[in-house]
Amino acid sequence: MFKAAVIGGLFCSVVIFGHFNIHSTKVNANETEFKKNQELQSQVTPIIDGEIIKFFKENKTINNVGTNVPNYEEFSNFATIYYDNEKSQVVFNVIKNTSEMKQIEIDLTDKLGSKVKFTNAKHSFKELEEINTEIFEKLKNRGDVSTGIDTKNEVVNIHANLSIAEEKELVDLYGDTINILPSDGIIETR
The missing domain is CATH 3.30.70 (Alpha-Beta Plaits)
Known part of the structure; x- marks a missing residue:
């Protein structure tokens, strides 16, 4: 009887802790995925901003200092940007394939390689x-x-x-x- 209780208790512990470890692994995988996506965005965003500002910029006052920043409102007439977290890429859906957009594509592809993708947009x-x-x-x-x-x-x-x-x-x-x-x-x- 005592052996059955001990074995039953060990079995329950294995099931409970085993389930906890599986759940914990899923949470860790989600956290790892989130951190990976966050890292990608923090790496590519300054590079993207640097390329977009060459053609689409506006002057803003930040902390009483005038500075140029990317003009994403104007840029949105030419392309939409989103992060494809499944493929670890930033995607540009290009609406108007102008010489400026072609240059941005060349420069970003050169700097970011497979981390960037350009597609033709169906809708702005x-x-x-x-x-x-x-x-x-x-x-x-x-x-x-x-x-x-x-x-x-x-x-x-x-x-x-x-x-x-x-x-x-x-x-x-x-x-x-x-x-x-x-x-x-x-x-x-x-």
């Missing part, structure tokens, strides 16, 4: 912002609507429980710029 971020606002305004009174921009896939995600007719109307208006998903209970977020 500003276009998606406008569509996001229009759709949200159109549907917000329903109470089961959430919209947001998916930069990587270049679409506006719409979380709402829509009828087939409502979905068809939105698809007819916005085409491949939208992705309709069932509502998950989130109310009026944008």
